[in-house]
Amino acid sequence: MGFQVSDKHIEEYHMLGYTVFRKILPPSLIRELRKVCDEAKIIAREQSGPQVQRLQPVANYDLDQQPFIDYANLPSLVDAIATVLTPRHRHGNRNHFGILFEPADMPYCTPWHRDWRDNIAGLPLSMWDEVFGDINHFNQINCALYEDSSTWFVLGSHLRRDLPAEIERFPDRPIPGVDLDGKLAEEREPICLEYCRSMPGAVQLHLEAGDFALYRNTLWHLGNYVPYRKRATLHDSAWTPEFEAWSERARVESSKQRKAGLGMENPNLTVTDRAVSAPA
Ligand SMILES: O=C(O)CCC(=O)C(=O)O
Numbered sequence: 385m386g387f388q389v390s391d392k393h394i395e396e397y398h399m400l401g402y403t404v405f406r407k408i409l410p411p412s413l414i415r416e417l418r419k420v421c422d423e424a425k426i427i428a429r430e431q432s433g434p435q436v437q438r439l440q441p442v443a444n445y446d447l448d449q450q451p452f453i454d455y456a457n458l459p460s461l462v463d464a465i466a467t468v469l470t471p472r473h474r475h476g477n478r479n480h481f482g483i484l485f486e487p488a489d490m491p492y493c494t495p496w497h498r499d500w501r502d503n504i505a506g507l508p509l510s511m512w513d514e515v516f517g518d519i520n521h522f523n524q525i526n527c528a529l530y531e532d533s534s535t536w537f538v539l540g541s542h543l544r545r546d547l548p549a550e551i552e553r554f555p556d557r558p559i560p561g562v563d564l565d566g567k568l569a570e571e572r573e574p575i576c577l578e579y580c581r582s583m584p585g586a587v588q589l590h591l592e593a594g595d596f597a598l599y600r601n602t603l604w605h606l607g608n609y610v611p612y613r614k615r616a617t618l619h620d621s622a623w624t625p626e627f628e629a630w631s632e633r634a635r636v637e638s639s640k641q642r643k644a645g646l647g648m649e650n651p652n653l654t655v656t657d658r659a660v661s662a663p664a
C-alpha cells in the first residue's frame with residue numbers, strides 16, 4: 385500500500401504550521417531527481433558562485449525536465465496535498481519551483497523571517513495581513529532528496545502576530561542576519577547555530593531522503609547551511625489561483641513602493657493598534 389494521509393497530518397498542519405509526508409517519494413524517483421539536481425547545482429554555481437542557495441525556476445534551465453514532471457504528477461503526493469489542503473492546491477509548477485543546495489565553501493544562515501512580510505522590501509504589509517491566515521495562501525514545500533536539517537521553525541507562529549519576546553528579539557526591519565565577515569568556517573557554524581537558537585521557541589526540522597514537508601511560510605523560519613551536508617531539496621509551493629493572483633499583485637505593488645524609495649515596513653511599529661491573533 386502506498387502513502388496514507390492520517391488525521392495527524394491534517395491536525396499538525398493546521399495547528400503547528402507544518403506536516404511531513406515521510407518517505408513519500410519512491411526510490412526510483414529520488415534517484416532520477418538526484419541526478420538532475422547534481423547538474424542543476426553545477427549550473428547554479430556557474431551562474432551565481434559557490435555560496436548560491438538555489439536554482440529557480442527549474443523550467444528556465446537546460447535540464448532533463450522528466451523527473452520534475454514525474455514529481456509533479458506523483459499520484460500519492462497529489463492526493464496527500466488534496467487531503468490536507470484541497471484539490472485546488474497544486475504542487476510541481478516548473479515555472480515556479482526550485483532546488484535548494486548546500487554552500488560549496490562556508491556555513492551561513494538566512495535571517496529569521498516570515499516570507500514576504502520580512503523579505504520583500506516595499507510590500508505593503510496591509511496586503512500580507514489581509515491573507516496571512518487564509519489557507520489558500522502561503523503553503524510552501526521542502527522535498528528532501530538527501531537528509532536535510534537546514535530549516536528551523538517557530539511552531540504555531542502562523543496562527544498569530546509576533547509575540548512580545550519575538551518583537552524584542554527583532555525590533556527592527558530589515559531583520560539583521562548574522563555577521564560572519566572575516567570568520568573561519570569553523571567559527572561560522574556555532575555563530576549560526578546560536579543565531580538559530582536565539583529565537584524563542586525555535587525548533588529544527590529533520591527530513592530524510594524522500595520526505596516531503598508542507599509548511600505555512602507565514603511561520604517564523606530560517607535556513608541554516610553547512611558545506612559538509614549535501615543538500616538537494618525541492619523548494620516548491622502548493623499554488624492556488626488566488627495565491628497566484630496575490631503574489632503577482634504583491635510583486636507589482638512592492639516594486640512600485642521600492643521605486644518610490646520605500647523599504648521594509650516594520651510590522652511591530654503599530655503593534656499597539658493590533659491584536660496578537662490573526663484577523664478573522
Ligand atoms: O532553506 C530553507 O529551508 C529555507 C529557506 C528560506 O526560508 C528562504 O530562502 O526564504
Ligand SMILES: [Fe+2]
Nearest residue numbers: 497499601605
Ligand atoms: Fe523563507
